[in-house]
Amino acid sequence: MTIRLTRYFGLIGATMMTLAMVLAAALPSAAENPEDQAEALLNGVIRTNDPGLAVLVAQHGKILFEKGYGLADRAHHVAVIPQTTFRIGSITKQFTASAILKLQEEGKLSVDDKLSKYIPDFPRGDEVTLRHLLTHTSGIHSYTDEPDFMSRVTNATTTESVIEEMKKYPYDFDPGAKWSYDNSGYMLLGYIVEKVSGQSYGDFLRENFFEPLGMIETGVYHARPGPPHEALGYSLGTKGFKRALNWDMSWAGGAGALYSTVEDLYRWDEGVFNGRVLDDASLKEAFTPVKTKQNQGYYKPDNGYGFGWMIDRYRELREISHGGGLQGFSSFLLRVPDAQFTVAILANALPGRPKAEPDRLAQRLVEIFLADKLAPLPVANTNVSPESYDALTGRYDLLGGILTVSRRGPHLLVQLTGQLEGEIFPRSDTEFFAKVVDAQFTFVKDSSGKAIKLVLHQNGLDLDAPRTKDLLEAKVDPAAYDSVAGQYDYGGGAVMTVTHEGDHLFAQLTGQSKYEIFPESETNYFWKVVDAQVTFVKDNSGKVIKAIHHQNGRTFDAPRIR
Numbered sequence: 001m002t003i004r005l006t007r008y009f010g011l012i013g014a015t016m017m018t019l020a021m022v023l024a025a026a027l028p029s030a031a032e033n034p035e036d037q038a039e040a041l042l043n044g045v046i047r048t049n050d051p052g053l054a055v056l057v058a059q060h061g062k063i064l065f066e067k068g069y070g071l072a073d074r075a076h077h078v079a080v081i082p083q084t085t086f087r088i089g090s091i092t093k094q095f096t097a098s099a100i101l102k103l104q105e106e107g108k109l110s111v112d113d114k115l116s117k118y119i120p121d122f123p124r125g126d127e128v129t130l131r132h133l134l135t136h137t138s139g140i141h142s143y144t145d146e147p148d149f150m151s152r153v154t155n156a157t158t159t160e161s162v163i164e165e166m167k168k169y170p171y172d173f174d175p176g177a178k179w180s181y182d183n184s185g186y187m188l189l190g191y192i193v194e195k196v197s198g199q200s201y202g203d204f205l206r207e208n209f210f211e212p213l214g215m216i217e218t219g220v221y222h223a224r225p226g227p228p229h230e231a232l233g234y235s236l237g238t239k240g241f242k243r244a245l246n247w248d249m250s251w252a253g254g255a256g257a258l259y260s261t262v263e264d265l266y267r268w269d270e271g272v273f274n275g276r277v278l279d280d281a282s283l284k285e286a287f288t289p290v291k292t293k294q295n296q297g298y299y300k301p302d303n304g305y306g307f308g309w310m311i312d313r314y315r316e317l318r319e320i321s322h323g324g325g326l327q328g329f330s331s332f333l334l335r336v337p338d339a340q341f342t343v344a345i346l347a348n349a350l351p352g353r354p355k356a357e358p359d360r361l362a363q364r365l366v367e368i369f370l371a372d373k374l375a376p377l378p379v380a381n382t383n384v385s386p387e388s389y390d391a392l393t394g395r396y397d398l399l400g401g402i403l404t405v406s407r408r409g410p411h412l413l414v415q416l417t418g419q420l421e422g423e424i425f426p427r428s429d430t431e432f433f434a435k436v437v438d439a440q441f442t443f444v445k446d447s448s449g450k451a452i453k454l455v456l457h458q459n460g461l462d463l464d465a466p467r468t469k470d471l472l473e474a475k476v477d478p479a480a481y482d483s484v485a486g487q488y489d490y491g492g493g494a495v496m497t498v499t500h501e502g503d504h505l506f507a508q509l510t511g512q513s514k515y516e517i518f519p520e521s522e523t524n525y526f527w528k529v530v531d532a533q534v535t536f537v538k539d540n541s542g543k544v545i546k547a548i549h550h551q552n553g554r555t556f557d558a559p560r561i562r
Contacts, residue, residue, distance in 0.1 A: 037368045038065050045356040046070040051234040051241060051349035052080035053356065056262035057365055059341045061270060064369065066262070072231040072348060074241065082262055085217055085227040086346035087249070088331045089256045089324025091265070093186050094286075095205055096254040097134055097308030098272070099193045101282040102208055108196050111285070111307075118192050123167055127175045130192070133185035134307040135290035141169035142182045145552075148492030150511030156248045159191050178294040179305060179461075180399075183255040186308075190254020201254060210264075213271045218260040221249040227259050231348035233328015237513075241349065244328025245511055256324060262344040265333050269342045273335060287311055287320060289460070303460045312460030314366065316375035321459070323359050325350050332358035339370055359459070378433050380425035386410040388429045392443050392451045396465035397531045400552065403465055405454070414441070471526050476519040478503045484523070484536045488547045488558040496547070496558060507534070 032040070038057065046052055052070020056063060068080035103109050111134060116125030132138035143149065143166055166184050173180070190201045197204045202220035210218050219227065223246075233244040249257045260268075271277045278286070289304025289311050303312050312319045321334040330350040334343045343365050345358035367374065389407040396403045404415050412432065415421035424432040424441055430451075432441040439458040443451040453466040481500035488496045494510045498517075505525065508514035517525040517534065526533045532551035536544045547558040 034369045035065050038365060039067075041364055041368070042067070042069055042361070045353060045361070047353070049074060050356075051347070051352065052084075052231075053345055053347040053358065053361075054080050054082050054084050054086070054262045055361070055365075056082060056266050056344045057342070057369060058266055058270075059339065059369070061340070063266070065365075070348075072229070074232075074234065080231060080348070081229070083217065084229050084231050084346075085259050085261055086231045086331065086348055087221055087233070087247075087256075087326065087329045088258050088260050088265070088346065089252075089326045089329055090183075091260075091322050091324040091331050091333050092252070092254065092256045092258040094272075094308035094322055094333075095209065095258060095268075096186050096189050096193065096201075097286060098209065098277055098282075099197075099201075099204055099254075100130060100134065100189055101278050101286060101307065103193065103196050105279060105282060109192070115188065118195055119163065119188070121167070122163075124171060124175070129175075130189065132175050133189050135179070135305055136182045136185060137176050137179055137290055137292055138182060138185050139171040139173040139175050139177060139180075140166060140182060140184045140188075141172050142184045143169075143187065144183045146492070147490045147509070147549075147556075148494035150245065150509070151494040152492060153247050153251050153511070154245065157250050159187060159194075159250075159253050162187055162251070162253070163191060176292060178292050178464075179290060183252075186255035187253045190257075193254065201257075205258075209268070209271070209277060213267045213276065215260070215264040215267050218258060218264045218268075220257050221252075221259045223248070229261075230259075231329075231346075233326075234349045234352075235327060236349060236351050236353065244350065246328070247326055252326070256326060260346070262346055265344040265346075266342055269333065269335055269344070273337060273340070294462075294464070303457070303462070305461065310460035312458075314363065314374075315377070317366070317370065317373060319366075319460070321359075321362070323459075330358050332362045334362045334366070336366065336370065339373060341366070341370060377435055378425075378427065381427050384426035384429050386412075391445065391449055392454075394451065395468050395470060395531075396454050397468045398456065398465040399463060400530050402468070402528060402531055403454075403456075468531050471518075471520065473518045474520050476522055478505075480519075480522045481505045483538075483542075484525075484544050484547075486544070487561040489561055490549070490558050491556075495561065496549075498547075 042055060046069040050070045051074065052068060052072060054068045057065040066082045068082055068084060070080050072078045072080045072084050100111065104111055111131045112129050114126050115122055115128040119125055128138045143162055193204055194201050206219065234241045235244040286307040286309060288306055309320050309322055317336050318338060319334055319336055324331040328348060328350055330347045330352065332345050343362040345362050347356065347358050389412045393405050393407050396405065401416055406413050411423050413421045413423055422434065424434055426432050430443045430445065442455040444453050446452045451467060453464060456463045456465060485498050485500045490496050490509060496507055496509050499506050505517050506514050507517045515527055515529050517527055519525050523536045535548040537546050537548060539545045544560055546560055549556055549558055
């Protein structure tokens with residue numbers, strides 16, 4: 001079993017952290033050398049004619065392993081090679097953060113400046129600092145969470161237009177109150193880099209980072225002309241791989257607009273960790289996990305999110321990393337500073353094969369190449385009674401995804417809807433861990449002893465998952481589904497299409513996957529993949545005239561399209 005966290009854009013445009021539990025193949029024999037083990041691992045995850053991935057492993061300034069697998073272009077059978085360029089998604093954020101810190105070193109701004117200094121009319125801008133934006137603690141609502149986002153992302157936009165849209169959103173929480181991954185913050189930071197430097201975002205990065213480090217295959221992505229040796233993006237569906245939704249990267253900006261290669265990312269990592277990008281004071285700030293009111297008690301003090309990097313420990317080894325993902329592309333860049341060890345993996349499929357996720361593979365490569373430096377795996381506490389698990393079972397909202405905790409005899413199992421379940425093991429009656437990777441679960445109980453939330457600790461993050469109510473399916477005559485089937489206007493060009501198929505009802509939002517919805521009554525339905533519900537409203541004649549959508553504490557009307 002392997003536990004991983006990955007970012008993707010999910011139902012109703014929500015940015016979600018998802019926990020995937022999948023069976024892991026055994027590592028190759030330790031008798032093999034690390035390069036052979038890596039080859040055996042990677043050969044096992046990419047099938048013939050699959051989209052592919054590029055992999056690079058280095059230590060002490062020397063490349064130990066470098067290879068491409070699968071296809072960059074399936075139609076023309078173009079193989080992935082180490083020089084293939086991929087869109088890197090949110091790995092972009094560490095470049096944006098470094099640009100801000102470089103401008104601070106030059107005395108042109110401070111990370112403690114107010115947002116209002118750069119955008120005077122931004123709502124509550126005098127409460128938000130650049131530090132809040134860098135650490136995902138501003139509370140500004142992420143523009144990528146809007147219901148109609150996926151229906152617009154293939155058309156060009158401007159950073160200014162996106163910022164004007166942000167100004168209309170209510171805050172998700174007060175600035176500094178807690179941590180929540182936020183693409184709006186980094187879109188704003190990219191804009192500030194341009195405003196302060198007087199250069200375009202791409203030109204600033206090129207002159208200050210890319211050219212000095214020899215990163216000739218890295219830049220801001222533009223479809224025309226595309227970068228050389230470009231990988232095309234694919235998504236895995238029920239009928240195999242197809243071309244993924246093709247973003248116009250003007251929507252990503254400082255949050256995710258760059259392309260690169262594994263070789264260039266290695267050059268970047270070497271530059272950062274050898275002092276050729278930022279000075280020591282800047283790096284100390286960048287690698288210091290943010291603290292909020294939320295980071296108390298059951299939160300790990302030395303792990304968390306810095307400025308565009310995640311800081312974590314894996315079996316006692318300190319890791320500094322970041323991943324990225326958008327439809328068709330997934331990426332991960334990891335550094336083990338004490339071992340001067342780097343892994344860069346870029347893939348051109350999202351979603352892709354369950355065992356081919358870059359973050360998961362990067363961790364496996366750490367296990368292979370640094371096996372002698374890893375602390376032993378934890379041991380389960382046999383004094384914890386399995387009967388105590390009953391207070392923990394239920395459904396938990398993991399940033400929009402539903403994590404189900406269940407007991408099967410003496411075993412406690414966790415599962416994200418639609419994915420395989422995996423067992424977790426007790427350290428105490430409230431603290432549990434997975435055996436294969438460094439992921440822990442802390443259950444928080446109320447005065448009656450019943451769990452009211454869990455906190456997932458992984459990849460340097462402490463993620464709150466409040467317990468949500470159990471929803472029971474009602475027995476409804478499938479003939480009733482005909483009355484609610486149809487299309488509903490979710491705003492901004494997004495349409496939810498509800499279809500009756502056999503004894504099942506499905507809903508699909510523009511640009512997203514189709515999911516089954518389940519009845520609480522003939523007019524009330526819910527999703528199992530996320531904590532979301534929809535109510536269909538009828539007029540006096542009994543005809544459905546609109547839907548009311550409930551998700552993430554928000555409710556809005558969606559008129560039926562005639």
